Amino acid sequence: MxxxxxxxxxxxxxxxxxxxxxxxxxxxxxKPLIYDEQLLWVSDGAGEVNTYRIPLLTFTSRGSLLAFTEARKNSSDDIGAKFIAMRRSRDRGATWSPTSFIVDDGILVDGLNLGSVVVDEQTGSVLLIYSLCFHKYQCSPSSTMLVESIDDGLSWSAPRNLSVQLGVKSFAPGPGFGIQKRLSPAAGRLVVCGHGTIEGDGVFCILSDDHGRTWRNGGSLRSIPYNQPKQSQDFNPDECQPVEMQDGSIMINVRNQNNYHCRCRMVVRSLDGGETLPVEELRFDQTLVVDPAVAAGALQKEDVLYFSNPANSQKRINMTLRWSYTNGSTWEGEAMQIWPGPSCYSSMTSLVGNSVEDKKYIYVIYEKGHKDCDETVSIAKIHLYGGR
Structure with missing residues (x-):
């Protein structure tokens, strides 16, 4: 309870x-209930976009709700030229601005990959981190890029290449959100976690202690065998979502790409603000066994941990919300089905504040379809007590 x-x-x-x-x-x-749901993007091939995929979501420090997604220009493939599309809501998701393209990678064969969004509550800035040439397909080297908004998402800076500081190893942030540490150790630090490719696979975190001006490499959980091709059931941590827990540790929920140990989620904790991801803090969540190896959502709100994914061991269907009162060591037997059909990636957010109304809601953005999960990107506003 x-x-x-x-x-x-x-x-x-x-x-x-x-x-x-x-x-x-x-x-x-x-006892959650879907309070409202809206389609934000439809992959109908109209205009300059073929497919919308990889949705992200965050509230700004001023209370605006920002939604992002890859707008894949020519096909649904991961490799290819893309925009970063954004829509903005000033009324907690009731109405939305038209789509704007805040980044355009031109005609790159191996274009941008989203990505993580992180809000600096101290400065009000919104930072969006993505990669270019992640797969090194007809291009080299990979680059980690950042764009920033200092006016609540209305305008965005020119892209800044962080590889000068981080190196040129392929790094795909998230997909999801980064965190700003609220508690010690390292209160105020920006932490963004993601994964690598065959040139250096596993989970990696990057850190900034000066509000995103400079970045450095933090903790890593490397694959076994490292920097080598993988086989089924090899240890291969992949896409991930960090959340800060009540004790100041960072818990990272990780895609278990090759089903090492089980067809379930990996969970690793950092006790030092993202500096290290010790193997002693790695476990396998035996409750979250139903997972088709996919990027999932995680969120900590009011001492409750939430998790979203397509809960099916074989197919990307059945988008489901789970919750835990014990920091993820146990999960409630009851779960909420958000969508029974095809569904893939998801991400969550909520507004942090003292308003009773805001305490009642979380928001889940996810890929949703009837035949394939990349048909639309939808956002569900969920009343946590609406089913009572």
Whole structure:
């Protein structure tokens, strides 16, 4: 049971009131319900875009909701020229701006790959990190790129190449969101995690302690065998989503690409702000066994951990939301089906604030279709207590 508490007046019996959550949410079990859902992008081949894939989502420090996706110009393939498409909502997802293309990679054969978005709550900046030439297909070297908005997503800087600081090894952030550490160790640090290719595969994190001006390489969880071709059931951690836990550690939920040990998710923790990803902190989540090797969503909100993925061991179908009151060591037996049909990548966000209304909702952006999961990108606004 989620333990929410009301504030109480200080008195002789209770001189130390318990932390405020909300009287309306006092000891309420999570029972989610889709409050609203909208299609943000449709892959109909019209105009300059063939397919929309790899959705990201975040709230800005000013309360705007930003949605991003790859706009693949010529086909649905991972390799190819792309835009980064964005839509913006100022009313918590009720209405959305038209699509704008904030990055254009031109006619690159091995174009951009999204990517992670991270919000610096101290400066208000929104930073979007992506890769170019990730697969090194008819191009070299790979580059890690960054664009930044300092006006709540209205305009974006020219792309900045971080490979001067990080090196030219292929690094694909996320896909999902990066974090700014709220707690020690390393409070205020920006942490973005992603994965590599055959030139250096596994999970890697990059870190910034100066609000994104400079970046350096942090912790890594390297594949076995490293820098060599893989076989079924080799240890090959892949796409990942970090979240900060209540004790200041970073928990990273990882795609188990080659089904090492089980057809389930890997979970690794960093205890030092992303500096290291020790193998001693690696485990396999035996509850999240239903996973077709895919990028998934994770979110920590009000002491509850949420997880989204297509919950089917064989096919990318059945987009499902799970939740845990124990930091992911156990998961509730009940789960919520968001969409029964084809569904692939997903990402989640919520607005951090003191509003009771904002505490009730999370947002899931995901790839959704009837025949194939890349037909649309949809966003579901989920009322965490709406099914009661």
């Amino acid at each position: 989620a333990l929410f508490h009301c504030t109480r007046d200080v008195n002789v019996v209770n001189p130390n009131p318990v932390p405020y959550r909300s009287c309306d949410l006092l000891q309420m079990q999570i």
